[in-house]
Amino acid sequence: MAEYDYDVLVIGAGPGGYVAAIRAAQLGLKTACAESRETLGGTCLNVGCIPSKALLHASELFEEASHGAFAKFGIEVEGAKLNLEQMHAEKKKAVGELTGGIEYLFKKNKVTWLKGKASFTDASTVTVGEQTVTARDIVIATGSSVTPLPGVEIDQKVVVDSTGALALPKVPEHLVVIGGGVIGLELGSVWRRLGAKVTVVEYLDQILPGFDGEVRKESAKLFKKQGFELKTGTKVTGVTVEGETATVSLEPANGGAAETLTADAVLVAIGRKPNTDGLNLEAAGVKLNNRGQVEIDHDFATNVDGVWAIGDVAPGLMLAHKAEDEGVAVAENIAGQTGIVNHDVIPSVVYTMPEIAGVGLSEEAAKEKGEVKVGKFPFMANSRAKTNRDTDGFVKVIADAKTDRVLGVWIVSSLAGTMIAQAAQAMEFGATSEDIAYTCHAHPTHSEALKEAAMAVRGKPIHV
Ligand code: FAD
Ligand code: NAI
Numbered sequence: 490m491a492e493y494d495y496d497v498l499v500i501g502a503g504p505g506g507y508v509a510a511i512r513a514a515q516l517g518l519k520t521a522c523a524e525s526r527e528t529l530g531g532t533c534l535n536v537g538c539i540p541s542k543a544l545l546h547a548s549e550l551f552e553e554a555s556h557g558a559f560a561k562f563g564i565e566v567e568g569a570k571l572n573l574e575q576m577h578a579e580k581k582k583a584v585g586e587l588t589g590g591i592e593y594l595f596k597k598n599k600v601t602w603l604k605g606k607a608s609f610t611d612a613s614t615v616t617v618g619e620q621t622v623t624a625r626d627i628v629i630a631t632g633s634s635v636t637p638l639p640g641v642e643i644d645q646k647v648v649v650d651s652t653g654a655l656a657l658p659k660v661p662e663h664l665v666v667i668g669g670g671v672i673g674l675e676l677g678s679v680w681r682r683l684g685a686k687v688t689v690v691e692y693l694d695q696i697l698p699g700f701d702g703e704v705r706k707e708s709a710k711l712f713k714k715q716g717f718e719l720k721t722g723t724k725v726t727g728v729t730v731e732g733e734t735a736t737v738s739l740e741p742a743n744g745g746a747a748e749t750l751t752a753d754a755v756l757v758a759i760g761r762k763p764n765t766d767g768l769n770l771e772a773a774g775v776k777l778n779n780r781g782q783v784e785i786d787h788d789f790a791t792n793v794d795g796v797w798a799i800g801d802v803a804p805g806l807m808l809a810h811k812a813e814d815e816g817v818a819v820a821e822n823i824a825g826q827t828g829i830v831n832h833d834v835i836p837s838v839v840y841t842m843p844e845i846a847g848v849g850l851s852e853e854a855a856k857e858k859g860e861v862k863v864g865k866f867p868f869m870a871n872s873r874a875k876t877n878r879d880t881d882g883f884v885k886v887i888a889d890a891k892t893d894r895v896l897g898v899w900i901v902s903s904l905a906g907t908m909i910a911q912a913a914q915a916m917e918f919g920a921t922s923e924d925i926a927y928t929c930h931a932h933p934t935h936s937e938a939l940k941e942a943a944m945a946v947r948g949k950p951i952h953v
Contacts (some may be wrong), residue, residue, distance in 0.1 A: 629775070
């Protein structure tokens, strides 16, 4: 029988990889994780979820303090000033604490961190920097990186990607965001709140592809109210930079008169692509699909025995919690257990203000599958939201017309990201809208809006 250095080698220590490594070690497997960054935690902890949420939180506080939002509550704040350096320092501290936390968890669970870039020699042999190691099972969890826009060079000074936009040393006067997706709206919100004029250029007719149609429309309305300029149905044909000024050339997506925008910062946020370059997957014989993702089956197994893939490098939503759940499942499958992820019930959250969240099918997608009933409830009629002067948004519940089973839930609200967990749990348990409507919800909470939207599916909410 072949002897291996490790039972399991995970490549990449993002939310997918570090979770897979810890779970494998917890299950008694001798585990190593290769990571080429200086710190663990992948995109999410280093240059994604965590620093973006740190800046979203801080910039929201700044906007509230500096724009008189507290005054109506009898709190008068005078002379609120931005200290951007301190804002970045606090963000860095949060990132350091969390990435350090993963290092601690690796030590606690006896996961060996192999520092360096990993590349396959064959299906069970990998070089990591100078070392060569063998493992019985190998999990590819190399994540994703920014999709470049042909002809637009990212210099991380004037033209930045999300990593550059998380570290701008001064507030731009005019930030042009290319791509009205999650990154564009979150990071656009950060810099708008700190004082930038923000123009979002989106190729499609609406922002936030993949979200429910009504939610996309409502979100666009709210972003415009906040001062965003949204140029939908518009494509960027080029960006030129001279000194500290960029000229962005635009055209209507369906053809028409061209125009230019002048900006001192341009954020390219048109999606992300799987990281497979340099892995030498050919040496292992691992197949990619036509989108460049590692092809896997329901158990996260690739076409090669003993090689698995999870997270952004594999098909599905590019989200940290999806990667984490796959990390647990793949480790359990490697250990001979049954690890499953229900990809129909993965919540998505945009952490703007209000937050925008959804789980399951949009109304449009649900209608393609059959007859549906829809219930909606506005936060304008929710007592807690009204009390907090926080009435933007609504909850929408989409249920199967025959069985009443909940197929999708969409929430626009300051607390949407937290509230959506309840909807996901209900759907995971196969709930009907009636199950949610007859569950007692604490009063006064924003969550009551979910209960009332579920009541509205059958036409009978109390408060509208
Ligand atoms: P990654 O986190 O990308 O980790 C992969 C790791 O593998 C990296 O550290 C990389 O250095 C390493 N690696 C790659 N190749 C090799 C190699 N050959 N050898 C060794 N190491 C290698 N998702 C959310 O759910 N919520 C959010 O709020 C959120 N915010 C985001 C904000 C931004 C700005 C961005 C860019 C992304 C955000 N995401 C968010 C997405 C989230 O970061 C990803 O879905 C998640 O990080 C994917 O995890 P992963 O483990 O698959 O890959
Ligand atoms: P995205 O896929 O969310 O949005 C990209 C947008 O760019 C789309 O609306 C697309 O139509 C548009 N686009 C594409 N090409 C274009 C062009 N040439 N000109 C103008 N518009 C163009 O991708 P984004 O925002 O880059 O984020 C990448 C991924 O990172 C997301 O899909 C998400 O999975 C993850 N992420 C998640 C977050 C969260 O969960 N809160 C936060 C940030 C990122």
